[in-house]
Amino acid sequence: MFTTFVINLDKDKERMVHMHNQLTKLDIEYRRQSAILGKEYQPTLSEYDEELAIKNSGHKMLSGEVGCALSHAKVLENIVQEKISYTLILEDDVVLPDNFKEILEREIKRNKNKWEYLLFDYMSVGRPFLALWYQGIRRNYSNLKDFSLQIKLKFILIHILKTIYIVPLSFFEKLRDIYKLKNPGPVIFFRPVYFAGAYLVTLSGAEKLYSLTRPVVYTADHLPNRARVKKDLKFRCYAPLVVFQSRTIFGSSILDLTGEQVKDLLNNNLNI
Secondary structure, eight states: OOEEEEEEOTTOHHHHHHHHHHHHHTTOOOEEEEOOOGGGOOOOTTTBOHHHHHHHHSSOOOHHHHHHHHHHHHHHHHHHHHTOSEEEEEETTEEOOTTHHHHHHHHHHTOTTSOSEEEOOOOOSSHHHHHHHHHHHHHHHHTTTTSOHHHHHHHHHHHHHHHHHHHHHHHHHHHHHHHHTTSOEEEOOSSOOOOOSEEEEEHHHHHHHHTTBTTBOSOTTTHHHHHHHHSOOOEEEEESOOOEEOHHHHOBTTTTBOHHHHHHHHHHHTOO
């Protein structure tokens, strides 16, 4: 019913054992995708365009982000070339629930073209999201210490307006999550949603995503959000949250970042 890829660096053998044990227990066959370690890889211009990345996001990608994005892009390329109808893509640090295979099969069976990308791993809604969002605001404001008062006032005004939207939205997401405890399934988020540790993608979804990776200009976390805008990707998230990553505790091996550095990146991502 679906094909599974696990993205894993050659050096991270323990992580691969962790994934193998989980997937074997769940009776899910998988294919390992050797990941690219960005700091040891020199991408060609056709693989990564730094100038275009700066134009699209305002800054260049870290070497680890390039490696991660290229690793996901390689899986997407395989899907497109092999014309795989449904694919589960996993990074090697996720923790999967015992009923994950049943969830996947059920959502595929009842999809009927409602989604092309179904994300299982994202930041917890409600207070956890608001706390990180607020931390991101504080961090970004502190970076403006050498800027003019006009720029600082503009930043404050923009985020006051965003607060009027984000706070009620977060309460709505939390209430919806409670409802979904008894009625689990795909939901729409009316804001960007990050992480790319576990997601189902259809062939049409993979084609849309892959078209934005030639060359890579977006991180793996940002890619589906951009595809939603640029390619009309049918992006959904599974609620309630059932898959978790340990990146903020153990760091990100593929990005070569510590847990604190991952938190900093996440804070910046949440500054929407």
